Amino acid sequence: MKPSLVIEDSLIDRIARPFQIFASHKLAGAALLLAATGIAIAWANSPWAGFYDRWLHTEATLSIGRFGLSKSINHWINDGLMGVFFFVVGLEIKRELLAGELANPRAAALPIIAAIGGMVVPALIYFSFNSSGAPAVGWGIPMATDIAFALGILAVFPVSISLKVFLTALAIVDDIGAIVVVAVFYTDTIALESLLVGGLLLGVSIGANAIGVRNPIIYFLIGLAVWVAFYKSGVHATLAAVLMAFTIPARTAINGQQLHDKTRELLQQLKDTGLPAGRRLLTNRQHHIVHSIEQLTEDATAPLQELEHALMPLVTFIILPLFALANAGVSLEFDTLRLLAQPVSLGIILGLLIGKPLGIWLFAWAGVALRIAELPKGVNLFHVASVGCLAGVGFTMALFIATLAFEDAALIETAKTAVLAGSLLSALAGSLILLLIASSGPEDDT
Numbered sequence: 001m002k003p004s005l006v007i008e009d010s011l012i013d014r015i016a017r018p019f020q021i022f023a024s025h026k027l028a029g030a031a032l033l034l035a036a037t038g039i040a041i042a043w044a045n046s047p048w049a050g051f052y053d054r055w056l057h058t059e060a061t062l063s064i065g066r067f068g069l070s071k072s073i074n075h076w077i078n079d080g081l082m083g084v085f086f087f088v089v090g091l092e093i094k095r096e097l098l099a100g101e102l103a104n105p106r107a108a109a110l111p112i113i114a115a116i117g118g119m120v121v122p123a124l125i126y127f128s129f130n131s132s133g134a135p136a137v138g139w140g141i142p143m144a145t146d147i148a149f150a151l152g153i154l155a156v157f158p159v160s161i162s163l164k165v166f167l168t169a170l171a172i173v174d175d176i177g178a179i180v181v182v183a184v185f186y187t188d189t190i191a192l193e194s195l196l197v198g199g200l201l202l203g204v205s206i207g208a209n210a211i212g213v214r215n216p217i218i219y220f221l222i223g224l225a226v227w228v229a230f231y232k233s234g235v236h237a238t239l240a241a242v243l244m245a246f247t248i249p250a251r252t253a254i255n256g257q258q259l260h261d262k263t264r265e266l267l268q269q270l271k272d273t274g275l276p277a278g279r280r281l282l283t284n285r286q287h288h289i290v291h292s293i294e295q296l297t298e299d300a301t302a303p304l305q306e307l308e309h310a311l312m313p314l315v316t317f318i319i320l321p322l323f324a325l326a327n328a329g330v331s332l333e334f335d336t337l338r339l340l341a342q343p344v345s346l347g348i349i350l351g352l353l354i355g356k357p358l359g360i361w362l363f364a365w366a367g368v369a370l371r372i373a374e375l376p377k378g379v380n381l382f383h384v385a386s387v388g389c390l391a392g393v394g395f396t397m398a399l400f401i402a403t404l405a406f407e408d409a410a411l412i413e414t415a416k417t418a419v420l421a422g423s424l425l426s427a428l429a430g431s432l433i434l435l436l437i438a439s440s441g442p443e444d445d446t
Contacts, residue, residue, distance in 0.1 A: 029148050029152065029316040029317065029320070030148055030149050030151075030152025030153070031152075032316070032317060032320075032321050033148055033149065033320055033321055033324050033395075033396070034149075035321070036320075036321035036322070036324040036325045036328070037324045037325075037328040037395075037420075039325060040052075040324060040325045040326070040327070040328040040329035041328060041329060041330065041332065041420075043329055044329030044330060044331055045331060045332050049331070052329055055073060056072065056073055056074040056326055056329075057072045057073070057074065058072060058073050059071070059072055060072070060073055060076055069228075069231075073326070074326050074327075077322055077323055077326045077327075078323070078326070078327070078400065078403055079231065079236075079237055080237075081318075081319045081322060081323070082238070082319065082323060082400065083227055083237050083238065083240070083241040084241070084311065084314065084315060084319055085241075085315050085319050085320065085323075086179070086238045086241040086242055086245075087223070087241040087242070087244060087245050087311070088245075088308060088311050088312060088315050089175050089179075089241075089242065089245075090241060090242035090243070090244070090245025090246060091245045091248065091304055091307060091308040091311075092172060092175075092308065093172055093175065093176060093242070093245070093246075094245060094246050094248070094250060094304060095250070095304060095305070095308065096169065096172050098250055100169075100172075102169060102172065102173070106373075106374070107376075108169065109367060109372055109373035109374075110166065110364060110367055110368070110373035110374065110375065110376070111166055111169035111170040111172075111173055112169075112173050113363050113364065113366070113367040113372065113373055114170055114360045114361075114363050114364040114367070114384065114388075115170045115171075115173035115174045115177065115360070116173075116177075116363060117359035117360050117361075117362055117363025117364070118143075118145070118170070118174060118355075118356050118359045118360040118363070118388065118391050119143040119174065119177045119359070120359055121351075121355040121356070121358055121359030121362070122142035122143050122351035122352065122355030122356050122359060123139045123140065123142065123143055123351070123355075124355070125142070125347060125350050125351045125354065125355040126138065126139045126141065126142050126347035126348060126350075126351045126355075127139050127347070128347070129343040129344075129346050129347035129350075130343050130344060130347050134406070134407075134408060134411065135343060135344045135347075135406075135411065137185075137186075137405050137406070138344060138347070138348070138402065138405040138406060138411075138415060139347075140178070140181045140182070140185060140186065140401045140405060141348050141351070141394070141398050141401050141402050141405060141415060141419065142347065142348050142350075142351025142352045142355055142356070142392075142394060142398065142422065143174075143177065143178060143181065143351075143394075143401075144174065144178050144394040144396075144397030144398040144400075144401055145170075145171050145174040145175075145356075145391045145392075145393065145394060145397060146393050146394055146395035146396045146397055146398070146423070147168070147171035147172075147174075147175070148316070148320065148396070149393045149395050149396075149423070149427070150167060150171060150390040150391060150393050150430075151164070151167060151168065151171070153390055153393070153427055153430060153431060153434075154167055154387075154390060154430075154434070156431075157431075157434040157435070157437070157438055158438055159383070159434065159437065159438075160377075160378040160379065160383075162376035162377050162378045162379050163376070163378070163379050163383050163386075163387065165376065166376055166379060166383075166384075166387060167387045167390065167391070170360070170387065170391060171391070174391065175397070178397055178401065179238060179239065179242050181401070182236050182238050182239070182401065182404060183235060183236060183238065183239040186236060186401070186404040186405060187234055187235050187236055189234050190233055190234045190235060191232060191233045191234055192233070193233075194229050194230070194232040194233035194234075195229070195230070195233035195234075195235060197229040198226050198229030198230045198233060198235075198240060201222055201225050201226045201229060202226055202243055202244065202247060204222055205219060205222045205223070205226070205244060205247035206247050208222070208247075209247055209248070209249050212249075212253075213249075214249055214253065214298075214303050216303060216306070216307055219244070219247070219248060219303075219307075222244070223240075223241075223244040226240045226243070226244050227240050227241065227244075236404065245304075248303055248304045248307060249302060249303045249304060250302050250303075250304040250305075251302055252299065252300055252301060252302050253298075253299035253300070254296075254299045254300055256300075259296065259299075259300040262296055263293065263296060266289055266292055266293050266296065267293075269289050270286065270289045270290070273285050273286060273289065274286070320396060323396060323399075323400075324395075324396065324399075327399045327400075327403065327416065328399065328416070328420065330413060330416045330417045330420065331413070332417075339413075339414050339417050339418075340417065340418060340421060342414055344411060344414050344415060344418065345414055345415075345417065345418035345421070346418075347418075348398070348415060348418035348419060348422050349418050349421055349422040349425065350422075351422070352392040352393075352394050352398070352419075352422035352423060352425075352426050353389075353392055353422050353425045353426050353429065355392075356388055356389070356391045356392035356426065357385055357388030357389045357391070357392060357426075357429075358388070359388075360384065360387065360388035360391055361381065361384055361385050361388050364381065364384045365381060365384075368381075382433070382437065383437065385433060386430055386433035386434050386437060387430075388430075389426050389427075389429040389430030389433060390426065390427070390430035391426075392422065392423070392425075392426030392429070392430070393423045393426050393427050393430070394419055394422065394423050394426075395419065395420075395423045398419040398422075398423070399416060399419050402415035402416060402419060
């Protein structure tokens, strides 16, 4: 019997292991987001609430030579760091369109139809309460779904893989809708010169993809310039991040057979040269072979997948928690119940709690009845209702749209409070239905 491969852990490996175990858990991102939300609410209602407000409004300047951008910490998080989030969303959308659940029109029909219903009905419910004046522009707030929280809640329950895939695809389509809404309806004035520069830079990135450029640094530099151009144009930089993501190469440099053959050749060369002994420094020849293996794995992976894999931890464990920390800090005073009874709050809460599941269920039912779409294996309309409730957990995206929709601080505060309430109620409703599903019998497609 050959001895098993044993890799001796260093001290730092042993220290980092608990954090690695936590980070690898499927609920880690949702847990951290929930913790950041709790901290923000506690901070905003503590004796240090003034410091919280001052921290958000502290000016920070990024300058290179004569060029500089000076914005508050809150703006840098919402417009800058969230640009990275939407870039990753764009990568996910492109991957899903090319090789995921949205690549097959027949399989994609149900989540697309359901997502449309989950956007239209909440917007109509909101508009029925707020049809005029400044609050009317907030109709996009209850359209949003927080995919991290929704999937995190779903992961707790023993549901079928088909249902998880359905929710993922629905949330991706929901993200596309939210991005379009932000770009079209929440853009004020447009500076055409800056927008033209941004479009030309996007063309440069498309050209780089066409001629085979794969270095992520090149795309980072172009993307940074595109973000600045769109920001200066007045079009929200969210759109720049998504469009830039669509220019990232999605093909590998070599095929599977080439990977197999070249890997065997390099491993044989390493064996012939002499395997590295222990952890000693490699010889020049060994280093060259190992570096070639590393390069080979890069060539066998599409830059789109590499970037998504590299940026996902940054988004999950830093950017989204920071966003929640900066935006979920609502003051829960004695008049909170009065705030929740206002038309803006009612439109958001009922849009998320009732509009989302109702729209998703009705449109899904209609799609199946008209034979435009079909339910996935092991999924029925009762399951769709549970997913519809979870889609009402708007949170991150809803808070983001609220900050764009309103300029009045009181309206923003009211909207944020309503988003938190509506998302919490939707999470509870979805969990209750999932508990009923779980108690009715085990799923056969796990």
